[in-house]
Amino acid sequence: MPIARTAFQFFWRDCSIPEGFLTGVSLHSHTMYSEENLEMISLRRTMASLRAVWTPPLSPQQAYSVEERQIQRQFELPGLVSLTDHDDIRAGTLLHSLQAFRHAPISTEWTVPFGRAFFHLGIHNLPAAHADDIMQQLRAFTAQPHLQKLDEILDGLDSHPDTLVVLNHPLWDEEKIGQANHADALAELLNRYGRWFHALEVNGFRPWRENQDIITLGQQWELPIISGGDRHGCEPNAILNLSRARSIEEFIHEVRRERVSHVVFMPQYRESLGWRIFQTVLDVIRGQPETSKDWRDLPNRTFDPVRSWPFRLLAKLTPRAI
Numbered sequence: 235m236p237i238a239r240t241a242f243q244f245f246w247r248d249c250s251i252p253e254g255f256l257t258g259v260s261l262h263s264h265t266m267y268s269e270e271n272l273e274m275i276s277l278r279r280t281m282a283s284l285r286a287v288w289t290p291p292l293s294p295q296q297a298y299s300v301e302e303r304q305i306q307r308q309f310e311l312p313g314l315v316s317l318t319d320h321d322d323i324r325a326g327t328l329l330h331s332l333q334a335f336r337h338a339p340i341s342t343e344w345t346v347p348f349g350r351a352f353f354h355l356g357i358h359n360l361p362a363a364h365a366d367d368i369m370q371q372l373r374a375f376t377a378q379p380h381l382q383k384l385d386e387i388l389d390g391l392d393s394h395p396d397t398l399v400v401l402n403h404p405l406w407d408e409e410k411i412g413q414a415n416h417a418d419a420l421a422e423l424l425n426r427y428g429r430w431f432h433a434l435e436v437n438g439f440r441p442w443r444e445n446q447d448i449i450t451l452g453q454q455w456e457l458p459i460i461s462g463g464d465r466h467g468c469e470p471n472a473i474l475n476l477s478r479a480r481s482i483e484e485f486i487h488e489v490r491r492e493r494v495s496h497v498v499f500m501p502q503y504r505e506s507l508g509w510r511i512f513q514t515v516l517d518v519i520r521g522q523p524e525t526s527k528d529w530r531d532l533p534n535r536t537f538d539p540v541r542s543w544p545f546r547l548l549a550k551l552t553p554r555a556i
Contacts, residue, residue: 238493240452240459243476246501251309251476255496258305259475259485260315262343262356262402262435262462264290265297268319270466290466291517294325297465298335304470308500314482316358318343321376323360323369330362339482340365343402344372347379350411351419356400356435356462357391359482364394381426388430398486399430402462403437404451405444428455432490435462438472438503439511458495467517469510472503 264270269287292300298315305313317325318341326340339359346353360368368391375383391399401423407416424431434452436445436459452459463471476496479485488494502510 236491236493238452238456238458240449240495240497242449243496243498244504245308245498246504249308251311252496254478255309255476256311256480257477257485258309258311258313258498259461259477259479259482260301260305260313260463260471261358261400261460261475262316262318262437263297263301263465263471264319264343265292265294265317265325266290267294267322267324268343268466269322270320288518291520292468294329295332295335297325298329298338300468300470301463301465304500305474309474309476311476312480314477314479314485316341316356316482318356318358320354321345321369321373323365326360327365337481342369342372345376346384347376348381348419348423351409351416351423353404353420353423354402354408355431356398356402358398358400359396359486361394361397384427388427392430395490396483396486398432398489400433400435400460400462401431402435403440403444403448403464404434405447406437406440424455428457431457432486433458433460433495435460436473436497438463438465438500439507440464441507458489458493459497460489460495461497467514469502469513469517470500472500472510474498474500 266289268290270289271287294317297317301315302313305311316339317329319325320343323340323342326338326342329335329338330340340362341356341358341360344355344357346355357372371387375387388399391397404420405416407413409416411419434448434455434457436448438461449459461471461473461475463473465471474497475485476498477485477488479488
């Protein structure tokens with residue numbers, strides 16, 4: 235197996251495009267089909283009793299276009315975009331059926347419970363003919379995890395040569411069990427199942443120190459590092475890949491077989507993470523005029539309890555354009 239090789243470029247220092255790169259690649263971003271908890275918009279403690287979830291403001295077409303435009307403007311190259319909603323493939327399935335987006339992959343961010351912890355796997359480019367059946371299998375494991383079945387599922391995903399399995403933001407203690415406990419769970423996960431992971435992700439909404447540690451982790455486990463922007467609002471992904479591939483399948487071949495990756499940190503990654511999260515909060519609250527009427531405003535994108543009054547108040551207090 236080739237040695238994993240990852241190059242890193244910081245676009246605010248060097249905005250040149252090295253010779254031979256043919257496309258920019260945007261991985262891991264979310265649409266209105268993702269259900270999110272209140273953690274990201276910093277309301278979890280104050281509204282925890284509501285047990286509410288919310289959805290991002292962009293439709294699949296809008297989300298794809300936001301990512302594609304950044305690549306075209308910044309790199310002057312065609313864009314390959316993989317949208318990964320939580321445990322849902324509707325975005326990719328919808329785009330795949332439209333002529334203008336027919337090359338869009340069917341992808342998801344799969345939630346994998348693992349003891350006290352849980353991890354997120356980016357599953358990119360599921361085979362269209364089997365995507366629904368595979369997604370049902372993934373959801374069934376998330377609902378009732380049995381680790382003896384995880385081998386079978388991961389082996390099945392690996393059997394599809396044009397599908398990429400990425401361990402997203404592996405060092406994030408999202409489940410709040412303590413960083414040491416999370417690290418122990420991660421080590422066990424990698425020891426037992428690491429042979430089925432094709433890459434680790436550096437994440438556009440995680441701190442630089444954490445991403446540095448992920449780069450070190452990739453070296454330790456001899457895994458390539460790839461980008462994952464994790465966009466939930468309207469800002470395009472802050473970390474991208476450059477590729478010599480012309481299609482998502484060729485890009486996956488680069489990572490899986492050749493084990494090479496060229497990661498580009500975009501200028502917005504250099505900005506304050508707190509400010510970028512605040513901007514995402516505004517995007518979520520104010521909605522988007524181009525989205526369908528039933529999905530446009532935050533109260534219509536907030537569930538359980540039904541249309542709760544705090545979100546109606548936030549939506550009224552937030553300007554439509556800032």
